[in-house]
Amino acid sequence: MKTIVYEGPQTVSFKEMEIPELTEGWALIKSSHAGICGSDLNIFSGAHPRAQAPLVLGHEFSGTMAKGHPTIEEGTPVTVNPLLSCGKCSSCRNGQSHVCENLRLIGIDCDGGMAEFVKVPIENVVKLPEGLSLALGALVEPVAVAVHAVRQGNYIPGDNAVVFGAGTIGFCVGLVLKSYGAKNVTIVETNELRLEKAKELGFSTVNPLQQDVKKEILEKTGGVGADFVFDCAGHPSVLPHVTGVAKVRGTIVMVAAYKKPAEVDLLQGMFKELSMNFIRVYTQKDFVLAAELLQENSMFEKIITHVLPAEEAKQGFDLLTQKTDAVKVMYEFNG
Template sequence: MKAIVFETPQTVSLREIEMPTVPQGWALIKISHVGICGTDLNIYAGSHPRAKAPLVMGHECSGTIVSGHPTLPEGTPVTINPLLTCGTCIPCTTGQSHVCESLKLVGIDCDGGMAEYAAAPVERVVPLPEGLSFAMGALVEPVAVAMHAVRQGGYIPGDHAVVFGAGTIGLCVALALRSSGASQVTIVETNELRLQKARELGFSTIHPQQENVREIILAQTKGTGSDFVFDCAGHHSVLPLLTEIVKVRGNIVIVAAYKKPAEVHLLQGMFKELTMRFVRVYTDKDFELAAQLLVQQRDFERIITHTLPPEEAKKGFELLTSHTDAVKVMYQFSSDR
């Protein structure tokens, strides 16, 4: 079968490889669409601590059942919840398996969806809602990240929110906030092309290198500061702004993964009695709600900026590692739907 394989840092190629081994309790899936995630970019850069070459990346995917599922017949449209948990640690046995002490993911710790076929545990295979396209089906995973951030962050409908970062996760968080009844969502981003996408989606935007973020947010909120601030950028320059622009007793939600330790203005956090919450991946409920939201809110489809054939494997990663308008880049392996 055809597969996009990570070989060495900065090198991916389309190769013919063997069909995936399907262990007992796993299902075989014919892949339609698969997205490139920020984690895939870390693997591509050679900086992911667990991913080892050669590897078929991809944990944001959709397709159809081929075999091995006890209840879903062949041809059923599905996506994969890629979280692989141990089932025995304290988080797993207390209903918090998304923070399993040895959490692994399809597409990172084993081969994933950047191929014509992929395998996944049957309990991780999720049927797509009726009418949801395969392209949208491959967005369920990143939207689940956004749903988890909004829900676990304790967002209250009607509140003002600021989102740092207009990549896939930032835009998904912004759209999830809008769907949750946000009074206003402002997106802060340095990439003008991504800012334009945010404006096209109807969001207020700020370019922090050209505008004063604090002054604009205080003007929007009549001097009080934002109720919620979501950091989807993961850049050290963002952290000083988080505590500046959030209101007294406001909420900061860290969604992005910081690769290196970064400084936080803790004294300001104390004086304002702020809440800072960290979130990781998603629960099964978040994943279910994400699929439902994608049926109801079609604006998410506008995040998909490029859909490429697998033969353009290298181009997909180049789009996301250079200054382009790319947000969500997908490969399409099948055109069944």
């Protein structure tokens, strides 16, 4: 079968491998589409603390049921919740398995969905809503992150929001906010190509290299500031802005992962009585809501900018590690 394998820092390869053998409690999925995530880029750089080469990448993927599931018929369109929880730690016992103390992921800690066939636990398989394309099915996982961020932040319909970072997660957060009734959503980004994509999706935009972020946000909010600020960039240069553009008693939601400790203006946070929430992945409910949202809102499809054959494994990573207009890059395994 066709696979995309991480073989070491800066090296991914297209390879032919044997189809995985099924074991009890696991099902076999025939993959259709698999997306490249920020975590995959972290693995590609050699910086991920757990991913070990050789590894079949991919935790954002869709496909059809091949065999091994007790209730889902063969050929049924599905996606997969890639979280592997231990079921024994205090978080799992308290119904919070998404923050399992021993959390692992398909595509990071075991072979993932960038392959023609992938073996997954039967309880992780999620049927796709009727009529949802398999390409959008592979977008369920990042949209679930966005749904979790918005719900965890206790967003209230009608409020305005600022999203830092116009990558896949930033766009997903923005579109989830719009779907849930956001009054105004502003995307802050330095990449002009991605700012054009943001405008295409109907967002207000600010380029901090050319504009005063705080001034622009205050003008857009009548001098009050943003009700909600989402950091989907994960860059230290963003942090001075997040407390500055949030309104008094506003909410900051940290979505992106920071690789190193970074400074936050805690005094400004104190004076404004800001709330700061952190999110990690998503719950099973977030995952199901994401699938439903993708069926309802066709704008999410515009996030998918490139769909490549598996043979172009390296090209996909090049698109996301160089300055291009790429947002969500996927591989297709059909055919």
